[in-house]
Amino acid sequence: MSIFSGMFRSRDKPQNRTAGSSYSFLFGGTTAGKAVTERTAMQMTAVYSCVRILAEAVAGLPLNLYHYLPDGGKEKSFDHPLYRLLHDEPNPEMSSFVFRETLMTHLLLWGNAYAQIIRNGKGEVAALYPLMPNKMTVDRDQSGQLYYSYNRSSDEAPTMKGSTVILKPSDVLHIPGLGFDGLVGYSPIAMAKNAIGLAIATEEYGAKFFANGAAPGGVLEHPGTIKDPQRVRDAWQSQFGGSANSGKVAVLEEGMKYTPIGISPEQAQFLETRKFQINEIARIFRIPPHMVGDLEKSSFSNIEQQSLEFVKYTLDPWVIRWEQSIMRRLLTEDEKKQYFVKFNLEGLLRGDYQSRMTGYATARQNGWMSANDIRELENLDRIPAEQGGDLYLINGNMLPLANAGAFANTPSTDNGEEETENEQSEEVLALEKRSQHRTGSGAGA
Numbered sequence: 321m322s323i324f325s326g327m328f329r330s331r332d333k334p335q336n337r338t339a340g341s342s343y344s345f346l347f348g349g350t351t352a353g354k355a356v357t358e359r360t361a362m363q364m365t366a367v368y369s370c371v372r373i374l375a376e377a378v379a380g381l382p383l384n385l386y387h388y389l390p391d392g393g394k395e396k397s398f399d400h401p402l403y404r405l406l407h408d409e410p411n412p413e414m415s416s417f418v419f420r421e422t423l424m425t426h427l428l429l430w431g432n433a434y435a436q437i438i439r440n441g442k443g444e445v446a447a448l449y450p451l452m453p454n455k456m457t458v459d460r461d462q463s464g465q466l467y468y469s470y471n472r473s474s475d476e477a478p479t480m481k482g483s484t485v486i487l488k489p490s491d492v493l494h495i496p497g498l499g500f501d502g503l504v505g506y507s508p509i510a511m512a513k514n515a516i517g518l519a520i521a522t523e524e525y526g527a528k529f530f531a532n533g534a535a536p537g538g539v540l541e542h543p544g545t546i547k548d549p550q551r552v553r554d555a556w557q558s559q560f561g562g563s564a565n566s567g568k569v570a571v572l573e574e575g576m577k578y579t580p581i582g583i584s585p586e587q588a589q590f591l592e593t594r595k596f597q598i599n600e601i602a603r604i605f606r607i608p609p610h611m612v613g614d615l616e617k618s619s620f621s622n623i624e625q626q627s628l629e630f631v632k633y634t635l636d637p638w639v640i641r642w643e644q645s646i647m648r649r650l651l652t653e654d655e656k657k658q659y660f661v662k663f664n665l666e667g668l669l670r671g672d673y674q675s676r677m678t679g680y681a682t683a684r685q686n687g688w689m690s691a692n693d694i695r696e697l698e699n700l701d702r703i704p705a706e707q708g709g710d711l712y713l714i715n716g717n718m719l720p721l722a723n724a725g726a727f728a729n730t731p732s733t734d735n736g737e738e739e740t741e742n743e744q745s746e747e748v749l750a751l752e753k754r755s756q757h758r759t760g761s762g763a764g765a
Contacts, residue, residue, distance in 0.1 A: 350517030354524070358429040358454075361509045361516050364523070366598045369612045370605035371428045377635055378642065379421035382664040383407055397659060401444055402650055406661065410435075410448035422450045423495065424638070428605070430454060431497040431505035434468070436487065437649065445650050448493060458494075458504050466503070468492045495645045512604045519597035526590060606634040631668045639663045666697070687714035 350356055361367045385403040386394040397403050410419045419435075427433040430453035438447040457469040468487040497505030509516065595614070602612050608626040610618045618626075646661045676698075683689035692702045692709040703709025 351514045354517040354520045356509065356513040356517045356520070358507070358509055360520070361429070364516060364519055364601065366519065366601040366612055367509075367516060370602060370607045371425055373607060373611055374428055374605065374635070374638065375421045375424040377668075378424045378638060378663075379417045379419075381639070381668075383416065383420070383661065384664065385659060385661055387659045394660075400659065401446075402659075405445060405448060406646070411438075412447070413449075419448065419450065420642075426450070426453050427495055427497055427505075427638075427641075429507065429509055431499070431507040431510075432456070433493075433495040434470075435493040437491050437493055439491075443652075451492075465489075468494075490649070493645065493649050495641055497641075508604055512601070515597065515600045515604065519594070519601060522590070522594050522597060526594070606630075628669065631665060635668070636665070639665065684713070685715055687712045 362371065383406050385397045385400055385406060387397045387400075389395055405416075407416060409415050414422075423433040423435060432453045434451040434453055434456050436449045436451055437445055438449065440446045451470060455471045457471070459467060459469060461467055466489050468489070468491075470485045470487060471483060472485060496503065497508070499505040598612060599609055599614065602609055602614075608623075608630050609616075610623050610626060611630070643661050643663060647656060651659055651661075680689065680694045680697075684691070684694065690710050690712050695702060695709075
């Protein structure tokens with residue numbers, strides 16, 4: 321029975337693969353032989369640039385709390401206490417931009433973002449404080465319920481006793497990244513450690529190459545026997561080694577000969593390797609190459625298209641993770657039926673000035689946008705209602721299908737007044753009599 325119980329087990333506790341799967345990751349084992357951690361990876365310019373682009377993009381988006389209107393529309397909920405926390409400042413120590421930037425950085429490096437939820441006596445959210453993902457552990461208790469264990473350091477919360485703090489799921493805002501169990505995300509850095517390790521090794525090779533005066537290693541040959549080879553080696557390195565000594569003329573002793581044995585960077589395709597690794601890291605974070613400085617195959621048309629795809633395929637999935645995690649943890653069951661959280665991506669999807677004006681003109685002429693609707697999108701002051709700012713206008717040549725041809729049946733007089741139906745009918749009868757009279761006289765002739 322023990323054999324079968326070992327084979328068929330129930331769902332286990334979630335595993336943080338950032339620290340669990342990766343015994344080799346913790347010790348920095350990569351195929352390139354370089355240690356890769358979250359902090360060493362950030363020393364790569366490509367990784368730093370990708371993380372900064374995504375973190376600042378999410379942090380810079382307008383984040384608002386809305387409530388549904390009876391007519392099906394939406395309106396910002398300025399009076400709700402959660403609106404100020406999300407839009408202005410989640411806690412007294414940081415702004416909303418810094419808070420979201422910090423959590424997004426954690427999410428990109430560790431695959432998870434955590435924030436402690438501080439509630440008041442009514443159960444309302446009073447503050448949000450970010451927590452370090454590498455100190456958080458997600459586990460299950462004996463009843464199968466999730467709980468969060470946070471290992472604080474000595475400089476954190478000095479007033480609290482103990483080194484471990486147990487938090488309930490209702491007290492933690494958890495935004496997980498890509499994972500296998502849907503509860504804990506995997507670190508993108510851990511998953512792509514070999515690619516990042518190769519980039520670090522390539523960068524280190526280039527640094528050592530140029531530190532050696534951009535000259536490969538070689539062999540000093542002597543026809544006889546050297547009594548003190550270490551002295552000769554140190555003297556050669558001190559005089560001709562390093563970038564400061566590059567280009568110096570070497571004066572060899574009698575009979576000595578220098579033979580280079582290294583390969584050139586062109587033969588090793590050093591620059592191509594570095595460029596490929598930058599694109600590889602950008603591919604990990606799904607960042608367009610032009611956003612990390614690679615403009616080799618970029619043009620005006622494809623950069624604009626790549627920017628739109630960045631919003632649609634890169635930024636939008638992260639935004640949805642944020643929105644659903646916030647609504648799931650910060651709103652009550654009754655509030656979820658009335659309120660929702662939404663990032664505004666319209667600013668990133670806006671085209672150039674000419675394209676926007678063309679679209680506004682079409683919307684204005686077809687009557688589904690007013691002047692004030694357009695001015696709000698352009699951050700302009702509203703036109704007063706008495707001056708026609710809220711009017712919805714339409715071209716006169718566009719009529720409903722049921723009223724097609726109605727203009728022909730409503731002729732007007734010189735004074736601009738419409739004739740009555742009796743007058744119209746009398747004119748029609750008179751015209752018919754005239755036509756019959758002309759027909760009869762023509763036949764008599």
